[in-house]
Amino acid sequence: MTAPAQDNGWLRAMPWVFVLIWSTGFIVARFGMPHAPPMKFLAVRYALSILCFLPWIWVARVRWPTNRTQWLHLSVTGVLMHAGYLGGVWAAVKAGMGSGLSALIVGIQPVLTAIWLSAMGGAEGHVTRRQWVGLLLGFAGLLLVVSRKFGTGGAGDQANWLNLSFAVLALFSITAGTLYQKRFVKPCDVRSANSVQLLAALVVTLPLALIETETIRWTGELMGAMAWSVLGLTLGGSSLLYLLIQRGAAAQVSSLMYLVPPCTALIAWMVFDEPISIITLAGIGLTAFGVSLVVRPPKPV
Template structure:
């Protein structure tokens, strides 16, 4: 039974709030650093934290080469490909709220490819959810994509953002298939280190490693590492140990509207009627696409931003 303590009740909500704040952090980070440069620093700092957590807590490290390889590859997909694409796209002009809506399609795409990769069958209700989800994104994104002038957003960064969502979907399915038994503390350590290795070359090619050192950079770095990387993972560990992962999975449906709302509050991004309607349709579509029986399927939550 889940604990009746305040922490037990608040932990799932705190996890989702931390994760949904990642898009706002990405836009603030792009103001003081190249997005990939920022991620290189973030991965390095987060990797050090998780090495310390894993060693001090006595976590079991992979004993087989195949297990190590699977963990590293999942890190490339879940963090290197996903966060690299999302942060770069936001740095190139994709609004944080729109990026959050696109990334919110991850459970939808997982449901779409599951029949081919995991042998799962989709019900009619789930197919309706898939259609609704993609229509919702089109409603929220296409008007701004097609709008000429200062109100529009560039199409290529949007495409990169979509590829990032494909990357995290692939990583989620890969992890579900090959990394069921690995300690999440060790997995997080190795995944951040793998993401660091693959992100450094792209940062060298696409950016100048410019960083405006100051309170804003340090604040965003502290939030990205301690808040979304470390605290979210520790909350997830707590939830897993108390059997509450299904509660987190159900709250993940709130991530797109939460990301859009936080972008409105902290960045002043407009919440148009089309954005609100599209977000609501995406949430409904994702819910239906993951609906199995009387309750939504309790899929593992995606990695923290």
């Protein structure tokens, strides 16, 4: 009788563990970005992550996807959710976009996902009035959280057609990847599925990394950022995201992304002593309330 209770407890904790891990991505970027070009960093991250997954798969005797179609679907999601999303965000910041604007653009994802699902209809596409209210409140809270970051990054912290293109690419990649995985990817072991996704992302990212003229400088900060990117963000965060999409409704999973910037603000306050204003705290509360409206199960009829 204890195992099911433990399993249910883990399932309830999964979304919040995911948000906590995913929020550290911006912290990792702050440590790693000055020492490596974005595509080279991501290519090394994908390669090391695959090397970590393969022994685990071999020891655990995990089965790989059984047909080419499943390999294809996993590869598409890997290109979208790893190469497209991460590559777009890192490239946008490297090209001069501030973290506030990049977080706000990518933060449109839950609303974009809900609009698509409502347009398509069906059981998965039903977004209730309460969830719409939660999505809009969550976005308003996100706007409050990131508002203090606008115009605070100096002359290089500005939007132009190049970094806006990268940020929009990231937005559409994570949105399309979430919808595509929920629609086409059949449940399979997260370790082998993630390996296929990472391999596809590496194939796309590696040629871009080779074009970059800047070299990687293996400082202590970069090695720490790389280690956490592989072990925490990819093996932990990406695996949890895969499981959440498989188990939950796309709109509910996407709404969790609203919590990432507020959680990042709290981590930055603890790690870098970045100030938190009353407006930021209000935004965190509003975002959390909005997400709670989206993920709350409907009342039994």
